[in-house]
Amino acid sequence: MQLQTNILNNFAISRFNEYYLPSINRHTFDNIDSKTIYEKNFKNLLHQKDNLNIIIGMDSGLLANYVLEAKFPDGSKFVFIELSSVLPLLVIDIPQHLQKKLIIVDESAVDEILSQDEIKIYITKGQYRLFPSLAVTAKHVDDYNTLLNDIESKLQNMSFQSQIDSTQKIFIHTQLANISDNHTQAKILKNTFSGQTCIVIAGGPSLDENIDWIYENRNNLFIICVSRIAGRLAKLSITPDIIVSVDPQDVSFNVSRDMFDLSDNSILVHSYHVSPKILSQWQGQCLYMGQRLPWDDKNDRDNIITVGPTVTNSSVRLAIEMGFTRILLSGVDFCYSKSGYTHASGTPEANQGPCLGHNTVWVETYEGYPAETLLQLRHAMESLEQEAQAYPDVDIINLSNRTAKITGISYVNPDNIQLDTLQSKSLENINIKYSSHDLTAMKTELTKVTVDFEKVFSLVKKAKKLSLTLNLNSNLSVKTMDEINKIEDRLNRKYSNLSTLIKFYGYHEFSNFLTTRDKDNWTQTHINNMTKSYYDAFSSICGIMLSLIENAHEKIQFRLKEMSDTPLSELAVRWKKENQPGRFLIWQKMHKQHILVQSESDLLLELSLLFKQNITPVKQTYTGVLNSNSAMNHVYTKIIRLNQSKNHYGLALTASNLLPFIAQNTEANRLYHLALSFQLSLEQQPQQALDALLAIPEELCTEMELKNIILLALKLSNLELAEATLVKILTHSDEYMPQYAHILKLQGKTQQSVNAYLDYLEKYPSDTQTWIKLGLFMIEINQVEASHTAFSNAIDADPNNQVAQEYLAELTRLMASSL
Template identity: 30%
Template sequence: MNQGIKLESEHNLGPLTVNEAGEKFLFNLNRHSFDRVRAVALFDARFGEKLFNENTLHIIIGTDSGLLLRYVQSKSLPNGARYIFIEPESVLQVLQEYELLGDQNERIACIRPQDWAKAIRDFKIADYLYINAVSSFNAICAQDDFINEYAELSWDIVETLSQLHWENNTAIGQEAFIDRQIKNVADNRLPAKLLQNAFRGQTVVLLAGGPSLNDALPWVKLHRRKFVVFAVSRISRHLLAEGIEPDFIFSVDPQDISFDIGKEMFNFGPRTVFIYSYHAVSTLVSQWAGLMFYLGSRLPWDSESNVANLSGAGPTVTNTALNVAYDLGFNRVILAGVDLCYTRDGFTHAKGSNEQLAGPKLNLTSLQVETNGGFLAPTGNDYFQAIKSLGVQAKKLNAAGAKVINGSPGAARIDGVVYIPLDDIQLEETYVDAATVVATKVNGLTDVDHYLKVVLTELRRAEFQIQAIGRLAQQARRINDAMYGISGVLENYKDKKQLDRIEKKFKREHRGFAKLVKRFGIRQFMKAVKPFSDQDWTAEEAKKLGDIYYESYQEGAKKLLQLIEDAIQRVIARQQENAAVPDFDMLFEQWNNDKSFGRARLWRAKHQFVAIPQKNIAILDEFEAKFLDVLGQRDTRHIAIIKKRSNLAIVRQRASLLFKHKKTEGLRDLLASLDKHAQQDAAIPYRYLIDGYLAELENNPDQSLDAYHQIIKGGDVLLEEALIRIAFIGIENDDAGNVGLALQCLSQLNPVYLPFYAEVQRLKGDLFDAVDTYSDYINQFPSDTLVQLKLAMLYMECKVHDSAEMMLDFILQQKPDHEVAIAMKRQLSLRVDN
């Protein structure tokens, strides 16, 4: 039987089939996707306009048997759009043989994975990354992945694109940072530089959210009074549960989601000091009750208000905290929970975190790092970059005479960081009261009103400058339109001189703020100054380019002006908070607009003896209740996002890849992940699948068959995968009975297996049953010549010569030059004559 059936090599892509619309596709790539609806209609509905954005590089995994590729080819391609389709080499070869890839187009490439580097270089991916215009998604065949080839390819491409974003895009995308910086200006009062060298010669323990934090916290509690504690905001819930209050809490991310994961920090007492980047999410900054110090520049333009300060190095909050530890003078930094990799069973964060509550991360990629314990652990691109930058920082501390220690064997090994188990670290017996040290540094710096007055003056200066830039841009746009005649030809060269004068004003009179407008709208400017067309511009295109350029100034100025006007109003509201008789209506409106409900509690704490009208007391109560409600919400956007990583559907693909590459340790780690999955009942068939794979790799066919039969008993989930493996094992062990039963069931699930079932019937001597099975298949796939030839041969073997002749005639009618069919018909004639 081993000789007769090659299930693995032949079943993968299936036959070429045609739907009612005449669209050809490989059956096992797309199965029934195009049975009831034409491919064009399905693509329109599934992908719509996102496939046809201008100035975008589209990366698409799979071509849906060439149908999606030809769908794109049939359209008028948008200006500046390019397309890279990626297919596994085995699929691409068959698509080329069947001529399913359509006509060549210089802006569309269909490549093998090994051609990736050349393709992205030829298609200028760096330029597209620069304007945040790389779009990637899976074709329908890659989403379904019936052939177990696309999941690995898709994960690899996503990982690679993420890496490229880090490398090409870190300096771009300033809008969010400037947005937060301007929103935070009312609160960016105390620069962290005030604390420089305040802890010279001391030890600090830096707590982050990696899985090893669970093991480190008992040691931290035991020795709490022997060191200063830094903590990232995301572990606040965990620290509160353990009764640990950090001396300093850190946050740097501008995204709203960082509030969701760090909001429990508001439950710490007044001794905890908040150190944050100038661009940290505003809802954390504006509602903090205790002392807080900002990192970086106070304002995003040149100003005397931008006092010397410490910088917040990224890319992660841990990098920032380590940088601050260096600047504050600590000579020993002990890292705990700074793993920068995942556990082998897929957990990315410590107990109590949203990530841990959502379950293990099942869509791990192939990126791995060496740990302090000497084994490899999976990681992600952001962590991988952080490892590099942390190594640079650690060497900087080493050069200054400081030492960086990591106490976890499961943490990533980092250059410049020494691994010492926590229990082996020698600690001083002296206690440093961080709150007292900080208090001495801020004595005499309590004049908030003076700060607000100064910063309000700065904001109004910026408002004036941005308004002037907006007016100039509007004037330039009118001049640019007037330079060109009705025919689109440049006519008025005097207007060109006016534009030159406006450009000089941008560069001289408004130099700093014009740069800020450009930084704020950098991506829009990139579309104007870095076009993707390789052709020379026509006058009409030059006019359009000028329009885009000055529109970018107008839009950038408009958005920036709105932020500055909002910031002015926010500063005025802060001044009202300090007034003897505040304008409560203004305060309530501002707090509501900023979603800073917690400021009601801050105001009350500072104004305990102020007489408040009864109606305002009720509103203050309402704001405090809203604040507490927000803190208590657990079903946040963040938890919804990370739950997707634990979707059990991912297990089939990942287990199949690990089995394919004979990664027994990876399979055992995946099995351990399922032990901790929230949906234990739903995970049962996936456990049996992995058990079966492991048994096969360990040459235990009986045990693997037991596991696969448990899947069959359980229902429909993973049924096809189990039957395929049973058939394989049967073929390997010449077990015709099991092979026949498995293929019979498979052919009922998927008609692509009918030829294999027919072959088993033929080998068992059930020739006429085999004829019926082949005929059933050909009725569904009338264009599969190979199976038609096999049926003709079977008719000849059964000596049903008339049927054999009819089958061969049918083949030759479709393909008159088919050499095998011609030879078989000649052989059939000789048999009949004899």
């Protein structure tokens, strides 16, 4: 026997005269009407203009009707995604005028819906929300959990891609801020180590298993490492030759603080958009990858480029460009460790404990087992695979078999790596171009481009002013629009580079110009407002760009002051303001002959203490697994997903990672035993699986645990346990009453079984299958008239039911022959 877990086509009527499916909504609407519940739980759903609302499940149709009865906010759209097993049971009448604003589909149509241009615009603009219905939130229908997870994953993928397209602002911002410090191109490193071996070290967990081998062979390895791991290597007496940093965010400085102790021994190779907080305070040699000026690449076309999406990808490309023909990888995992860790020990991420609740994908490791990874890391894997394909003459080797397997990259145990003696690690050809001459040339370039930007700004402001008059006089609108178009044409012809840069920088602001409204509903006023929005964005971003260029200009002037005899006290004011006290070290190197007076010595001591505070990591203690990304509701969804996909290995990992927390967290306790039970059940160990569930304290058991206890008890023929647990689960839903009646029947409790059937059918008289079961039961105990009545009721509920018709005909003949 299998416990009924399908959606039953049995509607109940609440005391508020609302029809709902108990299989979906249990007792949700028994005591409170749906509108009252929705007003409390979805009060913001109907107030957001120009927003896409994606709702999983319709709560037996009640949630869809609630939305339909409300006034739709302007520009809003609602997409209900219902299970294919439920949607045919529901009839939702969508008025003609709302059919483009409210869409109802099942899971099979999701990809088609999300691929629509209008939907993509909502997602690109970040104007969308995902809502679980009450039935989904209740978590008792497994298919809803799967559907919610699938939609979350699809939206994350789309949002991730749109973020790549729309978050360019910080890259341009840092590029302009770094103009004064991006002085020497990384291309001078090209082919400096042709035919030799290097190692690229990242921060993945596998670094821990390779670290001793790296230490022993450090003198015969040219070491390139990502900035976050440089400090740990130094503490182990492993000095990287090159440190690579690419992230524009200040968080990059926070996780890379220890690298500053290596400025005398390592070269920093960085992206043009690296965090200014790192670049401005690095007192050692540094080289930039990519393009120095955002509007002109003529001087950087042959420079080594930054390859995304991670710093590891850029590090491998750098090694290839330097001519290395064998590149060893360590800490390049691109996946979680078996214990759920994403980074090597000693890193802030490792100190936060294992990641349990991320929405992950699975990849294969060289060892052959599956491992979890994030979407971003899978993109990094794909990028590295492309590098391997593009450079087939370069042998890229991962030193750990516990890392994600990448086509074109092999695994070799480090004990089997033969290293030649490395003659020299020195980079004699490096010629640092940081000079007043270089800064003056950049100052001239910025002055020139400022003039052009001001001309663009003037034209844009003129177009914006014209756009404001479009709605005032319809007769003049055509002429006004013609003038605007002429300005736009001039911007695109004469200042195409700057116009493109402005739109690239202001992608988010310009996306407001895009509309999600159907073209059939466009009015002239709406079109005019779109034009106004376009030039609002153009004007706003142009003004911001001018301000950024002015800041870059001022920074160059300040750098020239640092080289001159400007008083240290004046320089220190800006260093403190920008929280970059480490500049004093660079100043000291430029002014070695300067004799300090007491006030300057005191000031340098103050700056030194500030810098030391900045580069001293705040000790992070592990506060437990319950951080935002590992919230237990996400862990539950993950466990259900792993069970449905029969991933017993993933369940074993999840259970193992939950085990340390079961003593202090009741939800972790419940989920540990649930994951363990699912794992053991998939491994055909039903008694052990049942024991795992019975180990959960009774007060922690939810419907999910009770349901699986019943299934396992039946599998093991433990009818007493099945009966006792069914009594408990009936408090959650009447849906289980037929199973309860059947268990009573199996135990010979005939009258109790009949009563249970009749109690259920009195409440749900349209349940044809249960009437048939009762009819067969009555035949077994020789109650022919009762059986006849049961099959008659089955036909009343479903006149076309062939099984009921056949049994009823046979019983009619039998009763006639006995007369």
